[in-house]
Amino acid sequence: MNKLTTRHWLMLVMALFLLAFIVGCAPDEVPGDDESTDTEEESDNNEEETDDENSYSANDGEVSGELEIQYFVGGYGDSWWKEVIGDFQEEYPDVEVVEHAGPNINEEMRSRWASGNPPDVVYIDGAGSSETQMVEDGQLMNLTEWAEEIELEDGTPLLDNFIAEPASYDGELYSLPLVFDTWGTWYDMAWFDEEGYEVPTDFDSFMSTMGDIQENEDIAPFVTTGQHPYYFLRGMLYPAFSAYGGNELLADVITGEEGAWTSDEVLSIMQNVQQMQEEGYIDSGFGALNHTQSQMNFLLHENAFIPVGFWLPNEMSGDTPEDFQYGFIPSPMNEAGEPMAIVPDLRPLAIAEEAENPEAAKAFVDFVFTREYARLFSEHTGAIMNISDVDLSESENVPEYLIAANEMINDPEQVQIYHKPHPMSADLETPISDALVSLMLGNITAEEFVEEAEKAAEAYRNEQ
The missing domain is CATH 3.40.190.10 (Periplasmic binding protein-like II)
Structure with a gap:
């Protein structure tokens, strides 16, 4: 093979190699490239499936991480909270619950709320707490759409089973009423x-x-x-x-x-x-x-x-x-x-707008609202949880004054x-x-x- 032929051959090989390199490095988004589009859609679907697997579901056990809960301890005590939180941790073993509780907890946690580092879940009760003020200050998550998805153990919507309706701020919900109290x-x-x-x-x-x-x-x-x-x-x-x-x-x-x-x-x-x-x-x-x-x-x-x-x-x-x-x-x-x-005086649960673990927070709020925990609440506290159709008459641990008051309240x-x-x-x-x-x-x-x-x-x- 003479030098000219050899030179032409080498140039042809280099050209083919360069062309292959360019095609291999070309971006996926090639107009009219059906194969690359299918690959992209498959990738997106895989990402959506992954997101779905990691997303919150009240009963799928996928929730994990640290969950901070703030609750005031006053006349109702804390025995009900201890039982519910213990059951929640059994249901969600990958969640580490950190409790911030006590008679002065609202004051103790004030700096955290002010600095934008609040706990995930807050029970709003006791001196130094104001649901309306927290809504006005933008501290609570808007729960309007999510609340419609919550169901009781019988499959009926939670929002249809409240004794008294949640507080409404121009039609929006920022809390769910846990306790039906009345002065x-x-x-x-x-x-x-x-x-x-x-x-x-x-x-x-x-x-x-x-x-x-x-x-x-x-x-x-x-x-x-x-x-x-x-x-x-x-x-x-x-x-x-x-x-x-x-x-x-x-x-x-x-x-x-x-x-x-x-x-x-x-x-x-x-x-x-x-x-x-x-x-x-x-x-x-x-x-x-x-x-x-x-x-x-x-x-x-x-x-x-x-x-x-x-x-x-x-x-x-x-x-x-x-x-x-x-x-x-x-x-x-x-x-x-x-x-x-x-005039019912409702004591609500809410989720912080800046919650670090909103998935676990939603899981806990969903977990709490059941008729079984409503019955236990009356036994622990002598008060009423804001869930309708809870039979207290058969429980020996519900005080007589509460049964009598319940009958009076329901007599128009x-x-x-x-x-x-x-x-x-x-x-x-x-x-x-x-x-x-x-x-x-x-x-x-x-x-x-x-x-x-x-x-x-x-x-x-x-x-x-």
Whole structure:
């Protein structure tokens, strides 16, 4: 082979090699290349299948990682939480649950929420917590679409099985109501029976009974906590607003609508409170009492009535005298001849917007909502979980007062149930509570109170 032929041959080989190299390095996205498109779609399908395998499902056991749960420990105790969390970890062994709990947990965790490093799941309850404030601050995940997928153990939608509906913020859900509590007025049933005191059913009979007790026992018959004045606001005034003006008035005062706090209905109610103070029925030392101190005074018959939720007997179980028998009625702020009013006070579960492990958080929230855990909640706490059609009558561990209260609440001839749109924002509740203490101490009149409350509502609206 001569040099020319050899040179041509070498050039041909190099050209073929270069062409093969170019084709091998060409991108997959070649227009009209059906084979490369099929390969891409197959790859995408594989990625989707992988994503599906790793995605959250309430019962697939695929959830893993660290899950932080924050829950307040107060009158309900923590035994129910311990049982549920233990069962959850058995169901999801790849999840490590870190509990942040205690009576001061809301304050202890405040810096974490403020710094954008919150726990994954939060039970919103206790002093220092405000669901509405957390929603306004963008701290809670929007659960609207996901909540529609949750089912109870019988396959029915969770949202169709709540006793009371979740709080709604312009139609959006940011929490699911775990506990159906309601504020009411408590008394010692055994003491009342022994002394012949009438159990009140309206404001007139309430005042009459308090007068009898004051005269016979030489005590101020009514006590509440001045350190947490929202006990009186939620426990006595919310039912009064509902009884006088229905859900509309209740919603208006909670949201700070213009003119709501200076309305004739609200003024009339606050004049009743002023009358309670002027008659000496409100313990003059209430301003210095925290909630446990006021409850202790009540148990010792230093007072006869106290507004608290269903957690009272459980919280004070270690201090309750042996002969004390808890009696519960809806707060008797209604007019004579009208049903007493109940306003459910829901305690919700929520997921942090910035949760590190949202899949595990959703798995836990889904896991909690069952009728079996609802029954256990009543046994552990003496209160009601917000799930309908839970039979408590067959359980020996459910207290009698809860069964009796449940029957009363479900009797429309005795009790009318009202609903608030959502909890009052702390930005509005705090100044109103301050003015309320002044009224109950006799430092301002009912007319001055409603003016102060209206100013607070105006300031709140301007901040929104």
